Each structure stands twice: as structure tokens, then as C-alpha cells.
Amino acid sequence: MSDAELLTFPPPPAGYEDWFLYCAAEPNDPFCAENVGSHYESVPYKATNVAFAAIFALSLVGFLATYFATRRRGTFFAVTMILGCITEVLGYVARVLSADNPWQELGFLMQIVCLTIGPAFLAAGVYACLAKLVLIYGEGNSRLKAAWYTRIFIPCDVISLILQAVGGAFASSAEDDDTLELGKNIMIAGLVWQVFTLFMFVACCTDFALRVRQRKKLLGDAAALDQSRASSAIRGSKMFRGFLWALGISALAILWRSAYRVAELSEGFSGPLMAKQDMFIGFESVMIAVSVLVLNVFHPSVCLGEAMDNGYGQESKEEAMMSSGDSSERAVLQNQL
Numbered sequence: 001m002s003d004a005e006l007l008t009f010p011p012p013p014a015g016y017e018d019w020f021l022y023c024a025a026e027p028n029d030p031f032c033a034e035n036v037g038s039h040y041e042s043v044p045y046k047a048t049n050v051a052f053a054a055i056f057a058l059s060l061v062g063f064l065a066t067y068f069a070t071r072r073r074g075t076f077f078a079v080t081m082i083l084g085c086i087t088e089v090l091g092y093v094a095r096v097l098s099a100d101n102p103w104q105e106l107g108f109l110m111q112i113v114c115l116t117i118g119p120a121f122l123a124a125g126v127y128a129c130l131a132k133l134v135l136i137y138g139e140g141n142s143r144l145k146a147a148w149y150t151r152i153f154i155p156c157d158v159i160s161l162i163l164q165a166v167g168g169a170f171a172s173s174a175e176d177d178d179t180l181e182l183g184k185n186i187m188i189a190g191l192v193w194q195v196f197t198l199f200m201f202v203a204c205c206t207d208f209a210l211r212v213r214q215r216k217k218l219l220g221d222a223a224a225l226d227q228s229r230a231s232s233a234i235r236g237s238k239m240f241r242g243f244l245w246a247l248g249i250s251a252l253a254i255l256w257r258s259a260y261r262v263a264e265l266s267e268g269f270s271g272p273l274m275a276k277q278d279m280f281i282g283f284e285s286v287m288i289a290v291s292v293l294v295l296n297v298f299h300p301s302v303c304l305g306e307a308m309d310n311g312y313g314q315e316s317k318e319e320a321m322m323s324s325g326d327s328s329e330r331a332v333l334q335n336q337l
Contacts, residue, residue: 041275163190
């Protein structure tokens with residue numbers, strides 16, 4: 001706004017310190033939309049955000065229904081996905097409210113915090129699935145014992161979640177630019193850590209898949225893979241193969257989204273990427289929607305069955321030992337890997 005425009009700009013109505021506060025209280029005044037800037041560089045599209053709020057609400061119902069339909073199997077996965085969907089719903093509801101009143105600070109900060117931390121919950125559920133896959137194929141195919149994947153990746157995810165939550169708390173309660181900047185930087189640190197963790201997770205998944213393939217060629221399926229009846233039945237199902245694709249798509253979608261949010265937030269809450277609704281919809285909304293929907297369809301409690309139960313793998317090890325052939329010969333070949 002030029003100096004001449006500032007001189008002719010009318011004072012705010014009585015009872016308000018500035019026009020911004022007035023517009024937050026009276027968002028339907030045409031003067032506000034035409035002359036007063038809001039928290040958003042580009043006001044959220046109401047219909048689009050209503051649609052995504054509905055999508056995540058349906059996904060939430062799906063995860064709840066599957067959890068109880070499978071007799072509460074895979075509790076950790078269910079809890080993380082449910083929490084992730086709840087935060088996503090809250091985030092998009094906040095954006096819907098902001099579409100009607102972009103001057104209201106609560107909706108603006110609520111959507112930033114919820115949509116930033118939501119995928120951290122989803123990532124935790126994805127991480128837990130790798131340990132189950134290691135048990136199904138056999139721990140001999142992995143560089144680490146199955147339990148170590150959760151011991152490594154879940155704490156890393158907690159660190160990411162804490163950083164993003166703390167940063168969001170600073171940003172939402174900031175009364176000056178310095179505190180707001182601090183909150184933003186802490187959130188970015190959490191997102192960067194999340195990107196690193198997701199990248200390492202994808203690398204571990206890729207390494208595990210290559211080792212399974214290599215050992216099958218050298219040893220054959222009977223020697224390379226866990227031969228318990230449960231694991232063999234799971235691996236032979238079409239739903240299991242679908243789940244492998246779904247898990248990969250979900251992890252890559254969250255990784256892509258997290259990288260985008262690092263770039264977006266690094267330019268500030270009023271940066272140019274914040275003004276591009278199409279990029280937000282494509283790289284945030286669509287990516288996270290895809291990550292949950294594919295796991296709704298190929299839910300691990302359905303596709304992996306009893307492998308999602310606590311303690312799975314103990315009986316498998318005993319069966320594998322009883323049905324194994326010449327273990328010494330296999331050990332020699334395994335040491336060549």
C-alpha cells in the first residue's frame with residue numbers, strides 16, 4: 001500500500017485497534033475482502049478442504065472399523081493411523097473455517113500445527129510394518145533383528161513429532177516476530193528430521209527386499225524364507241502382495257509431502273509457496289490422502305493376519321528349525337552374502 005493510500009485509508013471502526021481485528025470479528029464486511037490482508041497469502045478453497053476433511057474422516061472410520069472387525073489386531077498401527085487421521089480432520093476443518101474468516105488466528109494456526117504433525121503419526125504406523133515383514137520373510141534375510149526396526153525408527157519419529165509439536169506451540173502462542181520465527185525454525189527441524197528418517201526407512205526397505213531376492217536365488221525359497229505355515233500362507237496371498245505396494249506408496253507419499261513442507265515453511269508463513277493452493281493440494285492433501293487410503297484398502301491387520309499379533313515369530317522359529325534341512329550348508333551360503 002502506497003503512502004498516498006495510507007493517508008486516505010479510513011480509520012478502523014470504533015472499538016477496534018486496527019482493521020485486521022475488525023475483519024476477524026466481521027469477516028462478511030465487503031471492505032475486508034477488498035482492502036484488508038489476512039493470515040493467508042491465498043485464502044483456502046472451501047469446497048476442496050471440505051472434501052479432504054470428509055476423506056480423512058472416512059479413512060478414520062475405516063481404520064476404527066477394521067481394528068474392531070479384526071478383534072483389535074495390530075493395536076499400535078491402529079492407534080497411530082487413528083491419531084494421524086484425527087489431526088488431519090482437525091487441520092482441514094480449520095482450513096474450512098479459515099475460508100470463511102481468513103483473519104481469525106485460531107483457524108490459521110490450528111491448520112498449520114495439525115497438518116504438520118499429523119503425518120508423523122502416520123509414519124510411525126508405516127515404520128512398525130517393516131518389522132512384521134522381516135518376521136514373515138525370515139530374520140535371516142535382514143541385517144537387523146525385526147525388533148530393532150521399531151526400536152530405531154519409532155524413537156526417531158517421536159523426536160520428529162516432539163520438535164514439530166513444540167515448534168507449533170511456539171508459533172501458535174507467539175506475541176512477537178522473534179518467537180514466531182523460533183517456532184517456525186523448530187518445526188522445520190522436526191520436518192527435516194522426518195525426511196531423513198523416512199529416507200533411511202525407504203533405504204532399509206530397499207536393502208531388505210534386495211537381500212530377500214538375492215538369498216532366494218542362492219538358497220531357494222525353502223531355505224531362504226521362513227517356512228512356518230502362517231508365514232508361507234501370508235506370503236502366498238494376493239492381499240499380501242497388494243500390501244507390499246501399498247506400504248511402499250504410503251511411505252514415498254509421506255516422504256514427498258514432508259520434503260515439500262520443508263521447502264514451504266523455510267520461506268516463512270507468508271512465503272510464496274504458501275500462496276500456491278494448487279501445490280498445497282497436490283503435495284500435501286493428495287499425498288497424505290493417498291498414504292492413508294492405500295492402507296485402508298490393504299490394511300496390514302487384514303493382509304498380514306496373525307503376523308500383526310504380539311509375539312508373532314516365536315512359533316515360526318520353532319517350526320522353521322524343525323522343518324529345516326542341512327542347516328550347516330545353508331549357513332555357509334548365507335555367510336557369502
